[in-house]
Amino acid sequence: YFTTSVIYDKVFPLIEFEDLAGKFQQVGDDGAAYYLIVFWASWCGPCREEIPIIDKLYKKYSNSGLSITSISIDGDKRNWQTALQQEKPIWQQLIAIDSTRTFVNVHYEIKAIPKAYLFNRKKEFIGKFDNASVMTKKIEQLLANGK
Numbered sequence: 001y002f003t004t005s006v007i008y009d010k011v012f013p014l015i016e017f018e019d020l021a022g023k024f025q026q027v028g029d030d031g032a033a034y035y036l037i038v039f040w041a042s043w044c045g046p047c048r049e050e051i052p053i054i055d056k057l058y059k060k061y062s063n064s065g066l067s068i069t070s071i072s073i074d075g076d077k078r079n080w081q082t083a084l085q086q087e088k089p090i091w092q093q094l095i096a097i098d099s100t101r102t103f104v105n106v107h108y109e110i111k112a113i114p115k116a117y118l119f120n121r122k123k124e125f126i127g128k129f130d131n132a133s134v135m136t137k138k139i140e141q142l143l144a145n146g147k
Contacts, residue, residue, distance in 0.1 A: 033065030042083035
């Protein structure tokens with residue numbers, strides 16, 4: 001059913017995920033023109049390699065309407081917390097555990113990470129990316145042109 005659903009793998013996550021302080025928060029900033037949601041894990045080498053790329057995007061476009069949220073699918077919060085201490089990302093960091101992990105498993109086709117999703121201000125799906133250079137090109141195209 002889900003593989004044929006119109007919204008499967010294209011839905012904006014309107015649930016709350018846990019943050020580093022243990023509080024539950026919504027994804028993104030409601031005033032953003034675009035929302036980039038990146039699924040990753042501390043044990044994923046390619047995910048860790050993408051962090052500097054995402055950092056550059058955040059620094060360049062966060063004041064131009066780009067909201068970035070990374071959602072970890074780590075099974076152990078301590079590993080996620082350690083990775084955040086090492087990498088020091090400055091954009092929103094959340095973790096999918098328990099019921100929120102079930103939500104991710106049901107609504108997204110995450111067979112490999114990192115995987116990123118881009119949505120517009122109406123939280124409508126624009127695209128998904130498993131390649132940082134394609135993702136960067138699309139975001140730069142949208143935000144550099146002021147669209």
